[in-house]
Structures are given as structure tokens and as C-alpha cells.
Amino acid sequence: MQEILFNFISKYVSLTEDEQNALVSLDIFRSVKKGTTLLKEGQKSKESYFVLKGCIRTYYVLDGEEKTTAFYTEMEAFTPPCVINKTPSEYYISCVEDTILTVSNSDMEVEVNSKFPKFEIMCRILSEELLAKQRIDFDEFKTxxxxxxxxxxxxxxxxxxxxxxxxxxxxxxxxxxxxxxxxxxxxxxxxxx
Amino acid sequence: MQEILFNFISKYVSLTEDEQNALVSLDIFRSVKKGTTLLKEGQKSKESYFVLKGCIRTYYVLDGEEKTTAFYTEMEAFTPPCVINKTPSEYYISCVEDTILTVSNSDMEVEVNSKFPKFEIMCRILSEELLAKQRIDFDEFKTxxxxxxxxxxxxxxxxxxxxxxxxxxxxxxxxxxxxxxxxxxxxxxxxxx
DNA sequence: TACATTACTTAACTTAAGTGAACGAGATTA
DNA sequence: TAATCTCGTTCACTTAAGTTAAGTAATGTA
Known part of the structure; x- marks a missing residue:
């Protein structure tokens, strides 16, 4: 499972063995059962996710109705807006299937980024790519x-x-x-x- | 006009005078007339924009029809997906009003980022914020x-x-x-x- | 197993967006 | 100035999504 993560990272930066070990020692791998709720509306969170296997979704509850807005599957990373904005979450995150993922928190990331500037660069590139990808998805949806x-x-x-x-x-x-x-x-x- | 840019940047990182001067020396400020096309479908580009005054929009031409998907106004920054993906642009960018903006190119950014890690950090934070903002916009649109x-x-x-x-x-x-x-x-x- | 719940489909009806056409107001050009 | 073009609006008509309700299949639970 770790290899999937390192394989993903290698698309952005190349890690030394030390750096790889530093990552592993953070103990970020989790297995979660289908139906598990990772985040609820109103909660505060500092967690980012990377899906190794399985599928998670984000959904709002509006007028008592679930509105699903995104699915994340193998090799997809995401950070909920509430983590970035430091506000209570407006939506739920739950597992569509039994899922294996990494869970990192933003304090941990700040630390890692300052220790290994490489991670900072990776996060920048990844964010830019996701922004571009999401922009295209949004445009396609609109049109x-x-x-x-x-x-x-x-x-x-x-x-x-x-x-x-x-x-x-x-x-x-x-x-x-x-x-x-x-x-x-x-x-x-x-x-x- | 420079102050607007520095004011924007100060929300993310604080620049020394040297760093400010380095930015100014790049000669990135541009004035463009209403109706000017900044980018055409099919073109390759390395340019990112930050709007100081005015308004620009992005639009696709599908079946001969213009489909406007975004507007960028004062204090908004953006990098077209084609710059990130290094592919020909799928859309046009043009000025809705007489506009003052900064135009930077990705080679220049690579250089500045490696010289001043602060910029790297700023770009990461900015991308993450824009990603979160756009995610919320997209969700709102869908629902x-x-x-x-x-x-x-x-x-x-x-x-x-x-x-x-x-x-x-x-x-x-x-x-x-x-x-x-x-x-x-x-x-x-x-x-x- | 029996019962309840949830998921998916179908149907009839309502509501709103797409389409094609026409019109007037403003701006642009010959 | 007259002719043209673009823009925004309105109208009549078509198409498709929303709504309400019903029925069936699959799943979960006592």
C-alpha cells in the first residue's frame, strides 16, 4: 500500500530514503469500512485525504436531502474547504466502499513542509494541477x-x-x-x- | 498600482524591500483595452494573470457559440489550465473592460520560486485557497x-x-x-x- | 421467515429551460 | 443620414427536468 503512495509522489518529486521513512513514521494509513462517516457538517477538521483503494464521497444535506457533489477514488487526493478556510464543515464525507486511505493533518503538513521543502513544492504543483482539473470539470458541467x-x-x-x-x-x-x-x-x- | 499587488501578497507572506524590488524589476504590469484578446483557442501559453483593475473573462466557442465560464475582477489571480497542463488552450481570454493586470510567465515563476522560497509558499497557499473557493462555487452551482x-x-x-x-x-x-x-x-x- | 427499509423505475402532471422568430433600442459603419 | 449589427426582451412552441405517487426488486433486520 505504501508503494501506491510513493508511486503517486514520484510523479511530482523524488524522495530520498530518509524522506520516505519520515513519511512512513507519521502513521497516516487508515482502513475504513463502507458507510463510515469521516467528517460531519458543523465539525472542524484539519484532515486531508489520499485514497489508496476504495471510494469516498462528499455530500451536503439541504432541506433534508442529500446532495452528493464529489467522489474520490484510487490515486485521488483532497483537502476539504473547511480545512483551508478554518471554518466548520458545510458537508459530510463518507465511505461509499471499504476504503484504504492516508489521513494527514495540517499541523503535521506545516512541520513536514518546513523540514522538507520538497513537500512544499509537491503541494504547490498538486494544488495547481487539481485547480486546473477542477476548472475544466466545472466548465464542462456549465456548458x-x-x-x-x-x-x-x-x-x-x-x-x-x-x-x-x-x-x-x-x-x-x-x-x-x-x-x-x-x-x-x-x-x-x-x-x- | 504596485501597491495593490503588494497589498495582495502581504495577505500570504511578508516581503523584504529586496524581494519587492525583484518583483518590480520583472516588468509585469500591463494595460489592456476593452475587447483585447489575451489568449485564443489552440494557442499555447505560459502566462498567469492578476487583475489590478477591470475585468477579464474566459469563454469557449462551442458549435459557433460563445460559452462564458468565468470572470476575473479586481484582486483575482488565475492561471489557465493550458499553462498547467502544457496543452493548447481550449478557450479564449478577453477583456470585458479596459483592464490593468500583471502578466507573469511560468519560466519566470520557476526562477523566482527557486530564488525566493517565500514565493513558493505563497503560490501553494494561494492555489489551495483558490481550489477550496472554486470547489464551493462548483458545489453551489450543482445544487x-x-x-x-x-x-x-x-x-x-x-x-x-x-x-x-x-x-x-x-x-x-x-x-x-x-x-x-x-x-x-x-x-x-x-x-x- | 416475515417485515421494514431503501433503491430504482415508471407514469402523469407541472414547471421551467431550449428554440426560433420578431421587435425595438443603441451602437457602429458605409 | 441611412443601413447594419448587436443586444436585450418578449412570444409561442417544444423539450426536458421537477414533483408526486405508485410499484417492484433488493437489502437489511427482528
Missing amino acids: SSPEQRYLNLLQSRPDLIQRVPQHQLASFLGIKPQSLSRLRARITEKDKG | SSPEQRYLNLLQSRPDLIQRVPQHQLASFLGIKPQSLSRLRARITEKDKG
């Missing part, structure tokens, strides 16, 4: 219809459609579960004709 | 109807509605200009009743 969004997802993350419940997918696509059902029926109807 | 999005914008960036053409606002809100007109009429109708 597409729900049906196009679903078809895009089918292309870009086909695994998600298999491993995630439909009603969570629906709000991820910005629509109601009934609309997703209908939209899927419409597409398979088109395929026939 | 709102077009009408709610317009009302949100009215709260969060009322200036935009004044300074930007309606048809650009419409695609920024993910709808057609006619729908924005209708939606506005609907709202003022509600206000009366």
Missing part, C-alpha cells in the same frame, strides 16, 4: 446538458457508474434520481432506433 | 437551479451583473440569454406580488 454530462461521465469515469448508487450519481450530475432514470431510458431508446 | 444561481450571484458579486453583458452572464449561469431575461422578469413579478 453541458444533464444528458451530455451523463454521457461524458460514461466516457471519463465509467467505473463510477458501476460502483456508486444511482441516487448519489444523480445529484453529482445536478439532477434528481427520477430524471437520471428517465434520461438513461431515453438514451437506450435512442441506441435501439 | 442550485438557474434562478437560485442568479439570486446567489446578486448577493455574492452584484457588481458583475452591472458591468457584464447579459448574454455573457447567461452562459456563466449555465443558461441561454432568453432564459435569463425570462427568469429576471419572473423574479420582479414575484417581488411585486
Whole structure:
């Protein structure tokens, strides 16, 4: 499992053995069961995550309804906005599947970054990349219809459609579960004709 | 004008006079006329921007139609995804108003960052903040109807509605200009009743 | 096993966005 | 000045998403 993390890091910086050991000694690997809630609305947190195996999602509860806005799967890292802004969380984070991830906290990161400037550089590059990636996702969302969004997802993350419940997918696509059902029926109807 | 930039930077790191001078000597301040195109689809670029005064927007041309996805105004910084990914740009950047901005390029930034680690830290913090901010914007967009999005914008960036053409606002809100007109009429109708 | 709960689909109806067309106001150009 | 173009609005019509409700399948629980 550690190798997955080091493999990921190696895309950004190359670590010495000392640096690798420093990372391992932080004891950041966690296994969490499907359904576990990692963060609740209203809580404060300093934790960042990196998914080694499995799937976690973020969702808001608005008017008593769950609104899923993101899924993070293998090799994806993220830091909740509440950690950056030092505010109570506006959303929940929970595990869609049994998941193995790393959990780091921002105090720890400050320390590591000052000891190893390499990590600072990695965090900068990673943030810039994620920002660019998210910008493109957002733009694509804005400029597409729900049906196009679903078809895009089918292309870009086909695994998600298999491993995630439909009603969570629906709000991820910005629509109601009934609309997703209908939209899927419409597409398979088109395929026939 | 320089003071606006230094004022912005001081929110992240404090610069010595030497560092300030180093920045000024890079000659990054530009004035651009309304309507100027800063970047075209298909072009490669290494430029990042920081708006001191005015407004610039990013837009795609899809099926011959302009789709505006973002506006950047006073005190906002951004780096186009194509700069990060080193790919040809998928969109255009142009000036909505006469604008004063800083233009830096990524080679220059690599150099400055290695000379002054402070900048590296600033870039990391800034990217993390922008990522969190954009995440919240995206989530809000996903979980709102077009009408709610317009009302949100009215709260969060009322200036935009004044300074930007309606048809650009419409695609920024993910709808057609006619729908924005209708939606506005609907709202003022509600206000009366 | 029986019962309850949740997930997904389908249907009928409502609401709002997309589409195509027309119009007037302003700005731009010949 | 007249002609043209762009922009914003309105209208009638079409299309698709939201809403409410019902039914079925799958899952979890006593």
C-alpha cells in the first residue's frame, strides 16, 4: 500500500530514503469500512485525504436531502474547504466502499513542509494541477446538458457508474434520481432506433 | 498600482524591500483595452494573470457559440489550465473592460520560486485557497437551479451583473440569454406580488 | 421467515429551460 | 443620414427536468 503512495509522489518529486521513512513514521494509513462517516457538517477538521483503494464521497444535506457533489477514488487526493478556510464543515464525507486511505493533518503538513521543502513544492504543483482539473470539470458541467454530462461521465469515469448508487450519481450530475432514470431510458431508446 | 499587488501578497507572506524590488524589476504590469484578446483557442501559453483593475473573462466557442465560464475582477489571480497542463488552450481570454493586470510567465515563476522560497509558499497557499473557493462555487452551482444561481450571484458579486453583458452572464449561469431575461422578469413579478 | 427499509423505475402532471422568430433600442459603419 | 449589427426582451412552441405517487426488486433486520 505504501508503494501506491510513493508511486503517486514520484510523479511530482523524488524522495530520498530518509524522506520516505519520515513519511512512513507519521502513521497516516487508515482502513475504513463502507458507510463510515469521516467528517460531519458543523465539525472542524484539519484532515486531508489520499485514497489508496476504495471510494469516498462528499455530500451536503439541504432541506433534508442529500446532495452528493464529489467522489474520490484510487490515486485521488483532497483537502476539504473547511480545512483551508478554518471554518466548520458545510458537508459530510463518507465511505461509499471499504476504503484504504492516508489521513494527514495540517499541523503535521506545516512541520513536514518546513523540514522538507520538497513537500512544499509537491503541494504547490498538486494544488495547481487539481485547480486546473477542477476548472475544466466545472466548465464542462456549465456548458453541458444533464444528458451530455451523463454521457461524458460514461466516457471519463465509467467505473463510477458501476460502483456508486444511482441516487448519489444523480445529484453529482445536478439532477434528481427520477430524471437520471428517465434520461438513461431515453438514451437506450435512442441506441435501439 | 504596485501597491495593490503588494497589498495582495502581504495577505500570504511578508516581503523584504529586496524581494519587492525583484518583483518590480520583472516588468509585469500591463494595460489592456476593452475587447483585447489575451489568449485564443489552440494557442499555447505560459502566462498567469492578476487583475489590478477591470475585468477579464474566459469563454469557449462551442458549435459557433460563445460559452462564458468565468470572470476575473479586481484582486483575482488565475492561471489557465493550458499553462498547467502544457496543452493548447481550449478557450479564449478577453477583456470585458479596459483592464490593468500583471502578466507573469511560468519560466519566470520557476526562477523566482527557486530564488525566493517565500514565493513558493505563497503560490501553494494561494492555489489551495483558490481550489477550496472554486470547489464551493462548483458545489453551489450543482445544487442550485438557474434562478437560485442568479439570486446567489446578486448577493455574492452584484457588481458583475452591472458591468457584464447579459448574454455573457447567461452562459456563466449555465443558461441561454432568453432564459435569463425570462427568469429576471419572473423574479420582479414575484417581488411585486 | 416475515417485515421494514431503501433503491430504482415508471407514469402523469407541472414547471421551467431550449428554440426560433420578431421587435425595438443603441451602437457602429458605409 | 441611412443601413447594419448587436443586444436585450418578449412570444409561442417544444423539450426536458421537477414533483408526486405508485410499484417492484433488493437489502437489511427482528
